[in-house]
Amino acid sequence: MQYTAKKFNLPALDGISDKQVEVHIGLYEGYVKHINLLREQIAELTALDTEKYAYAITETRRRLGFEFNGMRMHELYFAQWEGG
Numbered sequence: 001m002q003y004t005a006k007k008f009n010l011p012a013l014d015g016i017s018d019k020q021v022e023v024h025i026g027l028y029e030g031y032v033k034h035i036n037l038l039r040e041q042i043a044e045l046t047a048l049d050t051e052k053y054a055y056a057i058t059e060t061r062r063r064l065g066f067e068f069n070g071m072r073m074h075e076l077y078f079a080q081w082e083g084g
Contacts, residue, residue, distance in 0.1 A: 001039075003071070005032040008078040012038035031067050038064040 005028065010021060042060050045053040 001084060003032050003035050005029045005077075006075060008082055010078060010081050011083075013081060024074065024077075028078070031071040031074065034067045035064060035071060049057065 008025070013017065015019065038060055042057055042064070045057050045060070050057065
């Protein structure tokens with residue numbers, strides 16, 4: 001399963017510039033990209049030798065959690081502002 005960055009229809013927001021919103025959208029897209037890369041790495045390492053690469057798989061899953069949380073938090077944040 002590949003994750004795809006969602007598109008958000010955000011109005012101008014008080015207290016946050018358009019540039020700041022653009023930066024946060026970029027961060028969000030980075031989280032989505034890294035989730036997909038990490039999932040590929042886990043699959044590759046597991047296919048090669050789960051026991052041999054157990055530590056690397058565990059650390060990659062830990063990092064995946066961080067990236068996933070970043071993605072979901074941004075989705076929730078952006079969704080609340082859609083539609084005005």
